[in-house]
Amino acid sequence: MNEALRKKHGVRIGFLPTRRNIFSKEAAGETKREVEAWLKAGGYDYVNLDWLNGEGLIYSGMDAAKVAERFAAEKVDAVFALHCNFGTEDAVAKVTAKLGKPVLLWGPRDDAPDESGYRLRDTQCGMFATSKVLSRFGVKFNYITNSGLNDDVFKRGFDCFLSTAAVVKAFNNLRVGQLGPRPPAFWSVIFNEGELLEKFKIETVPYTIVELAERVNDLIKEDGPSLGEEAEMIRGKVGYVEFDDATQKKHAALKLALREWAEENDLSAISMQCWSALQTALGVAPCFINGELTGEGLPIICETDIHGAVSSIIAQAAARGSSATFLADLTIRHPQNDNAELLWHCGNFPHCLHRENEFNAFNTHFNMPLAGAGDFELRRGDVTMCRFDGMNGRYNLLFGYGHAVSGPKNKGTYLWMEVKDWPLWEEKFIYGPYIHHCAGVYGSYAPALYEACKYIRGLEPDPVDPDADEIKKYLRGN
Numbered sequence: 001m002n003e004a005l006r007k008k009h010g011v012r013i014g015f016l017p018t019r020r021n022i023f024s025k026e027a028a029g030e031t032k033r034e035v036e037a038w039l040k041a042g043g044y045d046y047v048n049l050d051w052l053n054g055e056g057l058i059y060s061g062m063d064a065a066k067v068a069e070r071f072a073a074e075k076v077d078a079v080f081a082l083h084c085n086f087g088t089e090d091a092v093a094k095v096t097a098k099l100g101k102p103v104l105l106w107g108p109r110d111d112a113p114d115e116s117g118y119r120l121r122d123t124q125c126g127m128f129a130t131s132k133v134l135s136r137f138g139v140k141f142n143y144i145t146n147s148g149l150n151d152d153v154f155k156r157g158f159d160c161f162l163s164t165a166a167v168v169k170a171f172n173n174l175r176v177g178q179l180g181p182r183p184p185a186f187w188s189v190i191f192n193e194g195e196l197l198e199k200f201k202i203e204t205v206p207y208t209i210v211e212l213a214e215r216v217n218d219l220i221k222e223d224g225p226s227l228g229e230e231a232e233m234i235r236g237k238v239g240y241v242e243f244d245d246a247t248q249k250k251h252a253a254l255k256l257a258l259r260e261w262a263e264e265n266d267l268s269a270i271s272m273q274c275w276s277a278l279q280t281a282l283g284v285a286p287c288f289i290n291g292e293l294t295g296e297g298l299p300i301i302c303e304t305d306i307h308g309a310v311s312s313i314i315a316q317a318a319a320r321g322s323s324a325t326f327l328a329d330l331t332i333r334h335p336q337n338d339n340a341e342l343l344w345h346c347g348n349f350p351h352c353l354h355r356e357n358e359f360n361a362f363n364t365h366f367n368m369p370l371a372g373a374g375d376f377e378l379r380r381g382d383v384t385m386c387r388f389d390g391m392n393g394r395y396n397l398l399f400g401y402g403h404a405v406s407g408p409k410n411k412g413t414y415l416w417m418e419v420k421d422w423p424l425w426e427e428k429f430i431y432g433p434y435i436h437h438c439a440g441v442y443g444s445y446a447p448a449l450y451e452a453c454k455y456i457r458g459l460e461p462d463p464v465d466p467d468a469d470e471i472k473k474y475l476r477g478n
Helices: 003-008 025-041 061-073 089-099 123-136 152-171 193-200 209-222 225-237 245-264 277-282 287-295 306-318 422-431 446-455 468-476
Strands: 012-018 045-047 078-083 103-106 175-179 203-207 269-272 325-333 340-345 360-364 371-377 382-391 394-405 413-418 437-442 459-463
Touching: 012 025, 012 089, 025 078, 061 089, 078 089, 078 123, 078 152, 089 123, 103 123, 103 152, 152 306, 152 446, 152 468, 175 306, 193 203, 209 225, 209 245, 209 277, 225 245, 245 269, 245 287, 245 371, 269 306, 287 325, 287 371, 306 325, 306 382, 306 437, 306 446, 325 413, 340 422, 382 413, 382 446, 394 422, 394 446, 446 459, 446 468, 459 468
Parallel strands: 012 045, 012 078, 078 103, 175 203, 175 269, 371 413, 394 459
Antiparallel strands: 325 340, 325 437, 340 413, 360 371, 382 394, 382 437, 394 413
């Protein structure tokens, strides 16, 4: 993925080391320096407390307001509450309550008592106190088992927290472009625009096919250098292009027009009535271009599926921009593998995810004689699938793991995904509130999606595999 997308889903951390006076001030300072050196070495973006006092630690609740104000001014996306010894629970609670950002609670495993029997830190004990006070203040938080800085459980917990914070950040700033109404036959993608705004502050920005077509035609008339560059990029990516220059320029202009509209309106994603008004207006299918923009970090979602657009942004943020997403239809079961399913769509998966050394092309649409659909299989690898959806005022996030396996060739873009228990997945989708559209991303992000739901009021996690107990065990280090 491009660096701009990684930056978009990057997380700025408010580094909040804390101590309590009755424990060793020197030992607390040593812990703070060690963890901050780890943050620096890892290239993490953080804001510390060195401006607050000579120690760079908070140990008085009276400092909470100015710390919260400073973190807010620095636009932190999350808070890492490091207990350098027992800590000051009211200070941590007051800072985090004022900010309203995801919080990570952790302290390093305590040393043994010294030869005289004195203990220097008691970080675990302090975390018990802080967690109670955070709950009293209504502050949701992530927590990592009391452990060593270099332990696997800390590393996986910290990485999960960053992805959690990235999802919350993206979700709280969602603007989805709605390009045309839903196709008439697609009742399954009906959504409640007002409810999304009221419950989650998710904005939809309408645009018509006519307006888009005018913009596309204007770009073709201008015939600027960017138009030729985009057409050349398409030719360079696929195995063959047998369509004339005018058709290729039309696709290039469509890509430029969609990107321009998204940038002008600060859109996170676009949900498009991809057929059939657009084909009538432009004479091409948009599928391949939708995939190209999705691969660049702007998900373009088929059939005006607004909830699919939200799902795609959630998946993209969980991966922190490290992988493109794809939105697939769940279509048929594998002819030989009872736990595998065909993830498919007309030709809109990002080409950057295609399987190397296999047939891939810019082709005609599978059910209409128009140029513009991708025709290739996605690469092998582990994937996380998720679906944000709702009904009757209740919203859920379904998610789980699968991996790509071999299967029969399909026209369009596709991936055969194997899971542990496909009938369980099928049952989840049947009973809903889900439909057949599901967002995928390469990597394993179930713990982050599970944790993110605690920060998004009104969104319930619905894990398939791993389930909630397995996720909790994973985060505990099991």
